Every structure is written in C-alpha cells, then in structure tokens.
Amino acid sequence: MALPRALQGIRVVDFTWVRAGPWATRWLGALGAEVIKVEWPEAERGRQSGGNTTPPDVERGLNTSGNFNDTNANKLSVTLNVRSPRGMDLIRRLISVSDAVIENFSSRVLTSWGLGYEELRKLRSDIVYVSMSGFGHTGRHHHYKTFGPVAQAVSGLTFLSGLPDKPPAGWGWSYLDDTGGLYGAMGVLTGIYHRNVTGEGQHIDLSQMITGITLNGPAILDHTVNGRPSRREGFPPGNATHWPGAPLLNNYRGPTAAPHNAYRTSPGGYNDWCVIACFSNGEWQRLAQLMGSPDWATATELAGLDGRLRRQQALDRGIEAWTSTLDKYEVTETCQEAGVRAMPVQSSEDRVEHDPQLRHRDMYLALEHPELGSRKLQNAPFKLRATPAVNHRPSPLIGEHNRQVFEDILGLAHEDLVSGYEDGTFWPVDRVRYPYMEEMLK
Amino acid sequence: MTAPATGPLSGLRVLELADEKGQFCGKLMADLGADVVKIETPGGDATRTVGPFLDDVPGPNRSLSFWHYNTSKRGVTLDLGSGEGKGLFRRLASTADIVLETFKPGYLASLDLGYEALSATDHKLIVCSLTPFGQSGPWRDYLSSDLLHMAAGGQMASSGYDDSDVPDAPPIAPGGGNAWHTGAHYAYMAIMAALVHRTATGEGQHIDASVHDACALSTESAVASYIYRDEVVIRQTGRHHSASPTPRAQYRAKDGKYVNALTGGGRLDPASVRRLAEWFDDHGLAGDLMNERYRDPEVIEENVHHIVEEVIANFIANRTADEVYHEAQERDYPWGAVRAPDELLSDGHLEDRGFWTEVEHTELGRTFVYPGSGAIFNGSPWQISRRAPLVGEHNDEIFGEELGLSREELARLSDSGVI
Numbered sequence: 085m086a087l088p089r090a091l092q093g094i095r096v097v098d099f100t101w102v103r104a105g106p107w108a109t110r111w112l113g114a115l116g117a118e119v120i121k122v123e124w125p126e127a128e129r130g131r132q133s134g135g136n137t138t139p140p141d142v143e144r145g146l147n148t149s150g151n152f153n154d155t156n157a158n159k160l161s162v163t164l165n166v167r168s169p170r171g172m173d174l175i176r177r178l179i180s181v182s183d184a185v186i187e188n189f190s191s192r193v194l195t196s197w198g199l200g201y202e203e204l205r206k207l208r209s210d211i212v213y214v215s216m217s218g219f220g221h222t223g224r225h226h227h228y229k230t231f232g233p234v235a236q237a238v239s240g241l242t243f244l245s246g247l248p249d250k251p252p253a254g255w256g257w258s259y260l261d262d263t264g265g266l267y268g269a270m271g272v273l274t275g276i277y278h279r280n281v282t283g284e285g286q287h288i289d290l291s292q293m294i295t296g297i298t299l300n301g302p303a304i305l306d307h308t309v310n311g312r313p314s315r316r317e318g319f320p321p322g323n324a325t326h327w328p329g330a331p332l333l334n335n336y337r338g339p340t341a342a343p344h345n346a347y348r349t350s351p352g353g354y355n356d357w358c359v360i361a362c363f364s365n366g367e368w369q370r371l372a373q374l375m376g377s378p379d380w381a382t383a384t385e386l387a388g389l390d391g392r393l394r395r396q397q398a399l400d401r402g403i404e405a406w407t408s409t410l411d412k413y414e415v416t417e418t419c420q421e422a423g424v425r426a427m428p429v430q431s432s433e434d435r436v437e438h439d440p441q442l443r444h445r446d447m448y449l450a451l452e453h454p455e456l457g458s459r460k461l462q463n464a465p466f467k468l469r470a471t472p473a474v475n476h477r478p479s480p481l482i483g484e485h486n487r488q489v490f491e492d493i494l495g496l497a498h499e500d501l502v503s504g505y506e507d508g509t510f511w512p513v514d515r516v517r518y519p520y521m522e523e524m525l526k
Numbered sequence: 527m528t529a530p531a532t533g534p535l536s537g538l539r540v541l542e543l544a545d546e547k548g549q550f551c552g553k554l555m556a557d558l559g560a561d562v563v564k565i566e567t568p569g570g571d572a573t574r575t576v577g578p579f580l581d582d583v584p585g586p587n588r589s590l591s592f593w594h595y596n597t598s599k600r601g602v603t604l605d606l607g608s609g610e611g612k613g614l615f616r617r618l619a620s621t622a623d624i625v626l627e628t629f630k631p632g633y634l635a636s637l638d639l640g641y642e643a644l645s646a647t648d649h650k651l652i653v654c655s656l657t658p659f660g661q662s663g664p665w666r667d668y669l670s671s672d673l674l675h676m677a678a679g680g681q682m683a684s685s686g687y688d689d690s691d692v693p694d695a696p697p698i699a700p701g702g703g704n705a706w707h708t709g710a711h712y713a714y715m716a717i718m719a720a721l722v723h724r725t726a727t728g729e730g731q732h733i734d735a736s737v738h739d740a741c742a743l744s745t746e747s748a749v750a751s752y753i754y755r756d757e758v759v760i761r762q763t764g765r766h767h768s769a770s771p772t773p774r775a776q777y778r779a780k781d782g783k784y785v786n787a788l789t790g791g792g793r794l795d796p797a798s799v800r801r802l803a804e805w806f807d808d809h810g811l812a813g814d815l816m817n818e819r820y821r822d823p824e825v826i827e828e829n830v831h832h833i834v835e836e837v838i839a840n841f842i843a844n845r846t847a848d849e850v851y852h853e854a855q856e857r858d859y860p861w862g863a864v865r866a867p868d869e870l871l872s873d874g875h876l877e878d879r880g881f882w883t884e885v886e887h888t889e890l891g892r893t894f895v896y897p898g899s900g901a902i903f904n905g906s907p908w909q910i911s912r913r914a915p916l917v918g919e920h921n922d923e924i925f926g927e928e929l930g931l932s933r934e935e936l937a938r939l940s941d942s943g944v945i
Binding site for chain 1: 534554576580590594659660669673676678681683685686697701704709711716720721722727734735739743744748749751766767788861871881895901903904
C-alpha cells in the first residue's frame, strides 16, 4: 500500500478475548499497529463465541467462525502457555519490546500472572497498559463479572430502551462490547499519544459497565439537578419522544417532536419498517403534501407541535396508512428528496446488500481467508486521508504467526521453536497440530 | 504515584464547531485535558434548546443536555458567514491543533474555511468532519436524527420484544442518543490516530467520519450471521438478537424491577445447580433443586425449562432486584439488576472509584453531581474541569486577551452581530 498507516511501528501485546477486547485491537490493527494476539487453545473463548457464524458447509472449529474473522482481522496470532516458565519468559521478552499491553480479563488475572502494571513497567518503563474489565480494577465490586447485556442492565442503558409499562426492551446485542471495545482502542491511542509527547506510560483502568453510565448523562442530570425520578409514567416512550397522555418531559434522545416513530412499509415483512421524524412545522407540512394533503393531515389542530403531540396516535395511524403502500427505500427517497427526515429500518442483509451509501463508502470489502474463502469484512467508519485505516489481513489462524513473532521479533533459534512444541510451550503436547503448524516446524 | 493535574491531551487546542453529532467527541477531548474552544453562532447553538432544562424552564444556559455534553470546554460565539468572522476564525485556527466540525458537507469549504484552505498555511492541522453520512455518496445530503440512524444503522432491526411480551411490537430504537455517541467514539479514535501519526511525522490530515457507517458497524455478530450463514436475526426482549429464538433473560423481581439472569446453556451442570439450590435454600426458595436427582446431567437437561422458568423465576420473584444482583455476583453468576439511572447514585462501587463529580455552577451559586469518567488513568487524569460555557462566555478571554482585540473592537463586533 502506497500510503503509510497512522500506527506504523506501534506494537501491541493483545491478551483480549471474546468480543469487547478483540473489537478494540481490531481497530488498532486496521490503523497499522502490529497487534500480537496471545492465545492458548485450552483456555480459548472467542474463536467460537457470538452464536454460530460458521458457514453451513464448513466444519466448526477454532479457525472457522465468521464472527471471529470479522472481530479479529488485522492481527497476528501466537499460541503460548503463559503458565509455563518458558512461556512466561517469552511473554516478558515480548512485552519489553512492545508499546502497549491490553487485556479484558476479570480484574485480578494479570496481577496473578505476575504481570500487573508495576511489573509491566519493569519490563518496559513507558508501557501503556489498558485493562478492560467489567467493573474496573478498583472499588468494592471489582470482582463482579459482566457480559454485554448485564453491563447494559447495571449501567442504566437497558432501562432507557423500551415501551412504558412493559419490560425493558434493552439492546438486542452486546452494545457495551462494541462500545467497550471502542474505549479500549481509544485508551491505547490516548496513552500512546501521551507517551509520545511526555515519554511517560501509564495504566488506563477501564470499566465496561461505567462507560455505559457516562452515556446516560442527561437522564442522570435530570435527577441530580431537577430531582426527577427515572421510573415514571410514560417512560421510556419507545420510538416516540413523548408518550401520549403522560406529562410532557424530555426523553433524553434529543428534541421533542411528532411525528417521530416507526411505520410499517410494503410488503409487510419482518423488517419492512421505516422511521419518520418531523422536527419543525415546515417538515410536517412537507410530509403532509407528500401524502397527498389528505384532510386529516392538513387539519389546523395538527399544524403546531402541541396539537401533533396530543394526537400522536391518530397521526401515526394516518402516516402508516401511507407508508404501508410503499417500499421502505421508496419512503426514504420520497421523503428525503422533499426535505423530510426518513430512513429505512435496515437488517444486516439490507446493510450489506441494499444500502447504497455503505457501498459507496466501501464498508464491506472482501479478503481471502484460508478456511472461510473470500468474505466481506466491516471496514472503518472514517476516512483518514493521509493514513487510511483499511482491513489488510483476515483474522489469524490460531498460532499462525509463532515463527514470525518468536524468531523474527524475539530472535529465537528455529530449534528452540521446535522444542517449544515438544515441551508444551507453544501448543499442548497431547493436542493435534494443524497442518500449518507442521509446515512452520519444518 | 500522585496524579499530575493535567490530562493526557493537555497542551492540545481544539476548535469545536459541532452540534449533537460532535459535541460528545469534544467533551471527551476536553475532559481528557485538551483546551476545547466551542464556537457557536451568535446567541448560542440549537443544542442549547434540547431538554431537559434546569427546573424545566427552557433557556440557552439551562439545557441539561448541553451541560452534560459540553463540560470542560470554553465557549465563544462567532458568525462564520461574515467577513470579520471568517478572519477571526482563521486566526483562531492558526492556534489550533484540531478542528472538529459537523456542518453539512462542503459548507466550510464554501466559506473558504475548509481543510484545503486551512491546511495551506498549517500542514500540521487535523480537521475532522463528522457528518451523518460522510462527505460524498448518494445519501450525503440526507437529513438525519438519532432515530433515523438507529433505523438505518441496524440498531432497530436487532432491538425490540418477544411476541409473548408485546405482540406485534415494532422494532424499538434504544434510547439515550446513542447514534451520536457511536459516531463520536469513532471520530475520537480517528482523531487520536491522526495525532499519533502527527507526533511521528509532523503532518496533519483531514478525516471524513460518518455516523451512519459507525452505527452500521455496531450490532455485534448480526452482519457476520448474514455474511457467513445468510441468516437475518430476530428481536428478543432484553437479550441478544438471534437467528432462532433463545431462552428469555429478564425476570421480574419482588419490587417490580427486572433482573438480567441469563443462565446460558453451559452453566447448568450438576455443580452449578447445586450452588443455585444452596443459595435459594437459604431463603426457603430452592423448590425441588436440592433433590439428589439433579446430580445427573441428563435430568438437568430434561428439566431446564422447570429449573429456569419455575425455580429461578420464582426465586427472583420473591426477592428484590438488588438482592438477587449482589447475591448472584458474590456467587460468580454474572447476573445484573436492570437499574434506572437515578438508582446509580447510591452505588458504593462508583463512590469507591470516585466516579461522581461535583461541578460548580458559579452563575447559579450551586454545585451539581455529574457522571464522571469511564476509566481511571493513573498517569494523567480523565476528569471534568469545569461546567459547560454560557453563551459567549469566553469571548473577552479568547478574542480579547488571547487574540489581542481591544474592548472597543469587541463591543463593535458584538453590536454588529459578528460575535
């Protein structure tokens, strides 16, 4: 590639697993860091997690999860038994020639390995160490464990999503694994920048659950400033900004508006929905015109926001009668061309196959994976003009880069690599080796 | 080690020309120590009209949303459309490391204030344009909102209800304005990458960041399920979307609140059922779980529905959500109470981590509690340094003291609507 990458020359030792941590290092890799994922097949969590995403015609295994492929692109993989003295020696040598260490274990794991921050500093005085545990490394509940939906529940995020008088709908995936991953990457980048400027490293102690709390700011201030209880009539109001009949209070999504909802579209399938929002009387008038100016829509009581808020149910019924006759992309184009806010509800298939904007932005470009074939991977949502962040390699096979890392970076002799497979340093002695490992050991 | 008073981005100056899309990115940089100067239109930006408001009374300096998203920044007002406004902006830009802007694509360039113009005299400058759909493409000029992004990005297609909870429910857009958070997180990441590159090479660059791209990335394995298995996920109450239905996760506690108690297929082995039984038995709620027959994994397998939907659900129904949450966690079950935001204030763990931050509002003579930072940086703190700026609060300080405009000039610019 002609252009340089932003993190060229930055080496990251990556102990992360499952989703949040690997999502962080995926982006560091896309930005050009040399990310070395340290794994051990007997204690592996992530190469088969996230539901079954192995293609139906491929055998499930450590190297065939589609979700893993997307979450772990742009990295190298080494296998190393860090609980053996030889493995621990090698990991310490690797850390000593690296810029950052990142992990998302529970709070005391790295310290129990003898690799807490004070030890890491002895190996590399300016190391940037980012830990991504559920509750952080300090505080009375540091030992609590989370996965995405639990962190979302405890942080208040789940509560803010749903219909009034119903159970919380929450988030339909581990939003705090995605977002927690972003904070992991943001932490490494911030720490490296600070180190480049000051020469000082540090420990950045992230908490997945607490980052979730910081996303509820206006709801929290409505309580700490105004004393308003979060549990109240008509809240949360689903897709609306205000639930009809409830006191008129802000719902923390943005401006109060009507219409502001999801509407069925033709042909009425599971994801045949669109959303429409009118943030001004002018936007509403334009929508009414698009619908053919029916009498109900041009009625004077709907001309102002107060009237539309009071009559939301009738308003929504009228709008849905119109959208139901159109495809969701037709609704979107018709509205947007007239200056009315509308978008289709897009499934994963819609985004990958039908979204013209994501296609224009090259969001899904394919890379060849040795077991999965040519597959589209999700690309970066930003274009850095001088240093593009582009996926440049698929996820690594487990232990694929042992020779590259231990021989080329650490200077291990080839016979020492071979002996490490015989004594269980690089692979469990009683576990079948993959053909590419045998190839590496020739 | 005692933490120095400056954050990791100390020494950086950021000019923020940002609405709801970018103000959170600016807050992150400001709370992390950068000198973020928010440039608003004279009279204040529209983000000041978004509620809730102090005492429910609207006003440009009373928006709690604005308060939250603009901590640690300084604020000036400036009409970029006027000739003098442009001149002042160029002078400010020459002092800046980063310009963060969320205008419609091409707007700053039409004023001759875009990246090309600004970087011509300052090759170290980083300009991040964070827009709904990016700087080009068929949807470039489309209007947006949080709800619209949640629809197009796939958040709604993944979130909603089981039919048994809400028959025929629509897809539900998760609340709280998280389309903007997601866009801001990636924009922050891109800016930091550009800064690291600049520390190595001395060169700045332009960043074209898109909220839609960012949201479309953020549904975990939904896209992989489609790409690798042609499966489109269904929506389920309070838990992961899935290609096919999975056991429910949320149970209603005695106090009417909910607990997320997803047991997961693998967790119910004889040892874990025994531990559940002993815990429940302390409260006389073990049902038949103490029965020796549950030492047989096959019996557990045959009775999963009974164990989860009857015994566990009944235990939770007879205890408060907080009791279940803490007792479960102490026993290594990763369960959690579905807490409302106002219930977080009494959480001792957050107190231990110094999370809540008292922020002084000198103009009101009052101090309010704000949510603090998501991480503890042991070498350079991430912390709120001041409340959000009042409209034009730092006009004198920045245009006068820093750029050297006289009192008379400031008064004239104010009268003519430039600042």
